[in-house]
Amino acid sequence: MTGRHHLYIPGPTNVPDRLLRAMHRAQEDHRSASFPTLTRSILSRLPAVVGSTTATPFVFPASGSAMWEAALVNSVNPGARLLAVRFGQFSHLFIQTARSLGYTVDVIEVPWGEGAHPELIEAALRADTSHEIQGVLLVHNETATGVTSDVGAVRTAMDRAQHPALLFVDGVSSIASLDFQMDAWRVDCAITGSQKGFMLPAGLGILYCSDRVVNSLESITTPRAYFDLRPMLANNRQGYFPSTPALTLLWGLDEALTMLLDEGMSNVVARHARLAEGVRQAVHAWGLSLCATEPRWYSNTVSALVVPDGADARRVIELAAARWNLALGSGLTQLAGRVFRIGHMGDVNELMLAGALAGTEMALLDAGIAVTPGSGVAAAATSWRATMPASAV
Ligand SMILES: *Cc1c(COP(=O)(O)O)cnc(C)c1O
Numbered sequence: 001m002t003g004r005h006h007l008y009i010p011g012p013t014n015v016p017d018r019l020l021r022a023m024h025r026a027q028e029d030h031r032s033a034s035f036p037t038l039t040r041s042i043l044s045r046l047p048a049v050v051g052s053t054t055a056t057p058f059v060f061p062a063s064g065s066a067m068w069e070a071a072l073v074n075s076v077n078p079g080a081r082l083l084a085v086r087f088g089q090f091s092h093l094f095i096q097t098a099r100s101l102g103y104t105v106d107v108i109e110v111p112w113g114e115g116a117h118p119e120l121i122e123a124a125l126r127a128d129t130s131h132e133i134q135g136v137l138l139v140h141n142e143t144a145t146g147v148t149s150d151v152g153a154v155r156t157a158m159d160r161a162q163h164p165a166l167l168f169v170d171g172v173s174s175i176a177s178l179d180f181q182m183d184a185w186r187v188d189c190a191i192t193g194s195q196k197g198f199m200l201p202a203g204l205g206i207l208y209c210s211d212r213v214v215n216s217l218e219s220i221t222t223p224r225a226y227f228d229l230r231p232m233l234a235n236n237r238q239g240y241f242p243s244t245p246a247l248t249l250l251w252g253l254d255e256a257l258t259m260l261l262d263e264g265m266s267n268v269v270a271r272h273a274r275l276a277e278g279v280r281q282a283v284h285a286w287g288l289s290l291c292a293t294e295p296r297w298y299s300n301t302v303s304a305l306v307v308p309d310g311a312d313a314r315r316v317i318e319l320a321a322a323r324w325n326l327a328l329g330s331g332l333t334q335l336a337g338r339v340f341r342i343g344h345m346g347d348v349n350e351l352m353l354a355g356a357l358a359g360t361e362m363a364l365l366d367a368g369i370a371v372t373p374g375s376g377v378a379a380a381a382t383s384w385r386a387t388m389p390a391s392a393v
Contacts, residue, residue, distance in 0.1 A: 001325045008356040009329040010143045010173055010302035012195035012202055013346030015252075019199055022255035023248045030247060036239020038254060043236060045257040047208065049265060050175055050190055052182040055208040058232055059253070061246040062205030064172035064193030068097040070205065070227035071168055071189035075213045076134045078102055078222050083124055083165065084137035085116045088144035089332040094137050094170055101222075106133065112334065113293040115142065115149035118157035125161035135166040135188075141174035144332045146290060146304035146341065147297040148178060155185045166213070172196055175206075176260055177301045177345050179269045188213050197301070199259070199346040200252045269300075270389070275344050275353055276300035278383040282357045282376030286364065291339050301345035302329070306338060311369050313340040320363035326356065328363075350384045 007014055029035065046057035060066065076082070082103050084095045087110040098105050108120050116138055125133065136158065141148045151169055158165065166188040171180055175190065176197025182190050187210065194204035209229070217230055231242040260268055280298065283290060283305055291304035307313045313331050317340050320326040329341030342360065344353055357376045364371050 003325065006324070006326040006352075006355055006359060008343050008353075009327050010196070010341055010343035010345060011193075013197075013199055013343060014348065014352075015201060016199055016259070016347040018259065019252045019255055023200075023252040025248075025251060027247055030245055031240065038250060039236065039239040039241070042250060042254050042257065045261060046206070047182070048261055049257070050171070050180045050182040050187075050208055051184065051265070052208065054211060055182050055190070056211075056214050056233070058207045058209065058229055058236075059245070059250070060205040060207070060227065060232075061203060061244075061249075062193075063195075063202050064170075064191060064205060065093065065097070066227070067191040067193070067205040067207040068094050068170065069101065070207050070229070071191055071209075072098055072101055072103065072135075073222045073224040073227055074209070074217060074220060074229045075166055075168075075189060076103065076222065077220060079104065080134040081106065081132045082135045082137055083121065083128075083133045084108070085110055085121065085139075085149075087114055087116070087147060088112050088139070088142035089335075090143055090170065090172070091137075091139040092333075094139060098137065105137070111293075112145050113147065113291045113297070115147045115297045116154055118150070118153040121154055122157035122161045125158060125163035125165065128163065131164060133163070133165050135168050137168045137170075139170040140180070141171070141178060141299050141301055143173040143302055143341075144304070144335065145292060145339075146299040146302045147292045148174065148299045149297075151185045151187065152181065155187075173299075173301050173345065176256075177268065177272045178299075182208060182210075186210070194249055194253065196345055198253065198256045200249055200256055203246050203249045204253060272300040272345065274384065274387050274389075275348060275350065276303065277387065278350070278380035279303050279342055279344050279353060279357065281379040281383040282360075285375040285379035286361070286371040288371075291335065302341055302343050304329075304331070304335070304339045304341045307340070307367075308369060311367060312337050315367040316340050316360075316363050316369070319366040320359055323366060324359040324362055326359035326363065328360065350381075354380060
């Protein structure tokens with residue numbers, strides 16, 4: 001097909017040309033005297049992305065899922081009991097990872113389309129009077145359903161229950177796109193990867209740990225090898241890595257940090273909110289509904305659209321790819337066929353999303369779903385024009 005491919009899945013996201021250029025260079029000696037400059041530039045700036053001045057960041061050649069494991073094995077002892085909320089495929093996989101590692105997980109089941117209800121977490125923690133539960137696992141932004149939970153409210157619930165459990169937050173599809181306040185929310189482990197808000201190819205797992213986690217690394221007895229944070233920390237302090245870092249991605253990450261911090265995290269967050277609202281206006285104009293059941297759960301990085309009864313979301317995705325060179329996200333497991341997803345995360349702007357919405361609109365019509373041609377694009381345009389930031393001329 002001629003022209004650009006339109007990638008609007010919720011990760012990997014579009015890699016801006018500036019980052020492609022930053023990564024387009026020859027390999028170098030990662031043990032050289034000058035290498036620590038790059039390591040320090042990255043590690044010193046990563047915390048600002050999650051609203052932290054105190055977190056210790058770790059970067060592994062891995063993906064986001066690997067950081068579920070890295071977080072757990074470095075902070076909870078074998079056989080520990082954990083509490084988790086399940087409301088979509090990613091929260092499910094986080095729980096599965098913890099169970100595969102031998103931890104016991106108490107699960108609060110929530111209908112897919114809702115998020116973490118702080119009062120349910122508070123009740124579960126209050127019931128644990130002997131403080132057996134050592135950690136709470138929370139997916140900040142459930143990418144499968146387009147649902148964002150209120151991490152600050154979960155922290156408040158934990159405090160109200162006066163429970164000392166650690167707080168683990170999967171921020172894979174929120175960090176670097178949605179508001180994330182690691183210090184204010186007292187998150188102990190924040191987990192992400194390179195291919196979503198950081199606008200890079202997949203290949204880096206990024207983990208942020210609180211002082212509480214870093215200070216207890218020596219006392220944890222869970223077996224760990226590649227993901228042992230101790231050699232990583234020792235090497236990072238000298239500006240190096242224990243094994244070969246993913247150099248290409250590190251150059252990209254360094255430049256991505258410059259892009260994000262130059263824009264300013266609050267502006268990044270506001271941009272995602274504003275663009276997402278336009279997408280939601282389009283969904284409304286089409287007469288479709290979101291998987292997220294209430295506005296308080298709406299995600300500003302991904303929208304999961306429910307197709308009308310009798311329609312097949314898989315067909316919309318197939319036709320969007322075959323006819324319009326547009327990649328939309330599929331419905332995962334129990335949502336397959338019912339839902340398709342539009343990613344609006346990372347390096348996006350109004351006209352990119354207008355293209356995605358135009359293609360979606362055509363694919364919906366192609367799949368026999370009656371929407372008014374142009375209605376979604378018009379609704380989004382109206383929303384974006386009405387919410388233009390004052391700083392724009
Ligand atoms: C994408 C995603 C993951 C998985 O990350 P990988 O980099 O694919 O391993 C985990 N959690 C959430 C919420 C995600 O969106």
